[in-house]
Amino acid sequence: MVAINIDNRPCEAPEGSTIYEAAQLIGITIPTLCHMEGLSPSGACRICVVEVEGMPSLTPACSFPVREGMNIQTHSARVLLARKTIVELLLANHPDDCLYCIRNNNCMLQNLAADLGVRRRRYTGARNEYKEDVSSPSVIRDPEKCILCGKCVRVCEEVQDVSAIDFIDRGSQSHIGTAFDEGLNLSSCINCGQCIVVCPTGALHEHDSLKSVIDAINDPDITVVAQHAPSVSVTIGEEFGLPAGADCDGMMVAALRRLGFDRVFDTSFTADLTIMEEGSELVERIKNGGKLPMLTSCSPGWIKFAEQRYPDFLDNISSCKSPQQMMGAIIKSFFAERENIDPAKIFSVSIMPCTAKKFEAGRHEMTRDGYPDVDVVLTTRELARLIRMRGLDMLALQPEGADTPFGERTTAGKIFGASGGVMEAALRSAYFLLTGSELEDLNVTAVRGLEGCKEAHVKIGDLEVGVAVASGLKNAAALLDQIRAGRDDLHFIEIMTCPGGCIAGGGQPLSTNKQAVTQRMKALYALDASAETRTSHKNEAVQRLYEEYLGSPLSDKSHHLLHTHYTQREVLL
């Protein structure tokens, strides 16, 4: 520890920590637009400058380490004036169209300008004109609103190992773009939306799909069906002021009904169904010498990453569609037949923590008989906007349950929302499928938590099964490289695109940070700990679906509806 003075108060900070971190420890928040927890400091925005005694100029707190005896002023008059000037300069070539901006009232630049008392335009710079990039079904880029903080570039490179975007050109012409300034749709972008979550302004946002949903709801001839992903219920509360991790499942279902959705289903049901199919597939691969390790297929960002970067692993990927797509498929087949509704008259909406799900829903593999399995994907943020637009006080609604037949879920399906959840659910059921008895302790704690890569070896009968769980594609890539190099002790690997799993997805509330993700994860495991039915194979509604319609896991009908295969994809890598 080193002894320092911050704002005339003596305090201690761990050696090697930055001024920014030291101030945070004693409850002083130094504003910043480019700092990212856990990633290398960049010092690009200069908002975090502080005064350090003995230093001739102001010092960036985010990248400057503390030294014994340092005297630091974090909010002196000189510092505040510098910060204000920096914001004014950032605004000099900003479009200033806050009223029309998707980030209005939720924008770090706007907040900072307000906090620092920016009340008039002191500088007017030459404005660069850029076209909005609307080529991606998931992520929209508006470079005119970009302040070049570089967070999107760093998350894309350092967390996801994708590097679809970088700084292009120089000086006043600098902008963030893809190789050859092509559209994101031609780039290696995997649509994960992590760039959106870290963007301090409205330069990046999801491809908004609210209008088509509202139109469908207003069309009396259309049956509008919603499904909501496992993680959404523990994150949407943050959009309405609740602390991270508050479970709003019942209130959200009630809100969806009030919004006019004719049926509300729970994607956790098809997560259970996924476990039955994927678990059976794993058992079959192990028994019959199929390709191992088997890799999960739930996360569409990871699937695109594999198609372009690891095509040699495509046969390792489970043939199961993701729970979203399974739900879409059975809504327009089993549900449509049972309710006697023409599938053409069903509008299937899924509420997802994810922007890549928008891309997935539009994939040609996800269309049968001319109908897309899922018509439109809304992110958690979009659903919150829809609820606000309709003036619903979600938190005041009486909780309601999801509809039959796809509303019953076990908590094995629910924990899909956290990194490690699919693995834990799969192990619970694979154990049963292989041995006929239940795991003694259903808590597979070795695969829980926020670490980027978790591994375990689990004894199932005579067989020792090696499993690994990776989240954040940089971690996944490292693991796949080990396997390419000959590692062969793993049977089953769960890969989630976003670090921590869907609870940290690119469609989640912008309040997403490490603390929030930890609380959301806790909430999912708390639901699981207190539940009666915690294994997918005990989901009676899933069993009924097999009896009445699908036959058995991996049956022909299952294969037709619930399975697919992916092929190599050419992109600008």
Add this chain to the structure above:
Amino acid sequence: MTTVAETGTAPVLAEIFARHPGAGRDALIPILQDIQDTMGYLSLETIKEVGAHLNLPVSKIYGVATFYNQFRFQALGKYHVQVCRGTACHVKGSQGVLDDIRQILKLEPGVTTADGLFSLEVVACIGACGLAPVIKINDEFHADMTTAKLDRVFKALKKEAKSND
């Protein structure tokens, strides 16, 4: 040295890569320079190959290459127009010369016209300050440029190109 027209890009690239044995990311700029020297510009295809060779994302290579004025991403035109924007030329009004050329040719710096006739490049100092404001078209210098002179020069070149067709 082989030419791209004779062999396609693959052997040319292989030859360039062979000149930089054990290349890491620090060899990126020398490799890009070699490619431009040989092929005239950096194409999407060659940048992809460089990326695969150096294990660098194409976005990163494009970012580095666009940082420097020296790199081009289109083949040069039949007439390569270089506009000097050095100090002496600036004082003598080269910004106006550049603006005029942009209007006359409907062309931005770094770009080649769709018919492949003209490409425009801005250079820092061409070393002919006595002729300011000066432009260079292929190997020929044109001194003391004015709007009227520019009009004449480009009209003549367009006529020449047409009569060669």
